[in-house]
Amino acid sequence: MLLGIPLETKDRECRVALTPEICGQLIEAGFTVQLEKGAGLKSYYPDDQYIAKGVQLVNDAASIYSNSDVVLKVNAPTSSEISGMKKGAILMSFMWAGTNPELIENCVKQGISAFSVDAIPRISRAQKMDALSSQANLAGYKSVIMGANALGKIFPMLMTAAGTIKPSKVLIFGAGVAGLQAIATAKRLGSIVEVTDIRPETKEQVESLGGKFIMVSDDASIKIEGGYVKGVSDEFLKKQQELVSKHVATADLVITTALIPGRKAPVLVTEDMVKSMKYGSVIVDMAVEQGGNCVLSELNATVVKHGVTIIGESNIPSLLPLNASDLYAKNIQTFLLHLATKDGFKWEMDEEITKGSLLVHNGVSTATK
Secondary structure: EEEEOOOOOOOOOOOOOOOOHHHHHHHOOOEEEEOOOOOOOOHHHHHHHHHHOEEEEEHOOOHHHOOOEEEEEOOOOOOOHHHHHOOOOOOEOOOOHHHHHHHHHHHHHOOOEEEEEEHHHHHHHHHOOHHHHHHHHHHHHHHHHHHHOOOOOOOOOEEEEEEEOOOOEEEEOOHHHHHHHHHHHHOOOEEEEEOOOOOHHHHHHHHHOOEEEEOOOOOOOOOOOEEEEEOOOHHHHHHHHHHHHHHHHHOOOOOOOOOOOOOOOOEEOOOOHHHHHHOOOEEEOOOOOHOOHHHHHHHHHHEEEEEEEEOOOOOOOHHHHHHHHHHHHHHHHHHHHHEOOOOOOEEEEEEOOHHHHHHEEOOOHHHHO
16 A cells, blocks of 8 residues: 655644654555655654655655555645545544534545544553544643743742742643643642642542642533543533632643533633733643633734733644654554555454544545444
């Protein structure tokens, strides 16, 4: 099978789907790999590293899309890119089908198959394929570094001849993969860390990392599937805001990570809460691409409102492109080798990982079967 890796064209994207090392391993396994020239440059992988591993370089993306049996990407292709794929070809990328139904329609129209890495079931044997977790882990780390850089004070307590500097206080909304890494990073830097999450089962994980868990009473409206919050009532969100508002007011850095798949991000930090924060405080809104957890955050912008710096970077993993590409490439390699051999895909339609991640099969949406 011919695997094709086009240059990522989405704004602010620096990752690449496969690294030279992983390409070499797939070539040894019998696959042929083609790469659009320069596709790895923003991830610090020049073309000569790919050539050394046996990768064939291609001058333009159109050739990648028209010739490849499997197109491997980070972000979903555009409609014009999908229209350039040959019938029966296979796409593997993040697709976010819940908020992007036109993408599925385009795949159906083109007669291709599409696997979405964000739809891989969260089960133990799929952990090495879990690109959501690998990228969120890096984002959690980087969010703390970004916040620390924007903050006009240090994180740890420091005792000097001139006096003692009190440690900074960090408040984190959400104890998922990104939130847990943010806790660990903020603690390593010496700050006091408080954490709120609507899932009471995360309390033990938070405390094991040295964070103080802010308990919000359980609510029947909370729906959790596969470890993710799928729904929560507006009444509960209001109750949560009231509880954490006093913690927001005393925080030097607030990091929000709350997302609901297929829906707008819940509002956790209101304008009144921002007004209550100390002058010079910082908010990093990791949910800004889905509308934001803070009402004042702006997509792909850093703004100062009511004396608070609010960072709204939509693609934080891309700020660490070397590590992010390394991890994503390993996720994709494991995923691909689970689904296929060099001779073709197995199409085990009742197998859990295949069933969960296959959104379109030979031009037919799996949702209509």
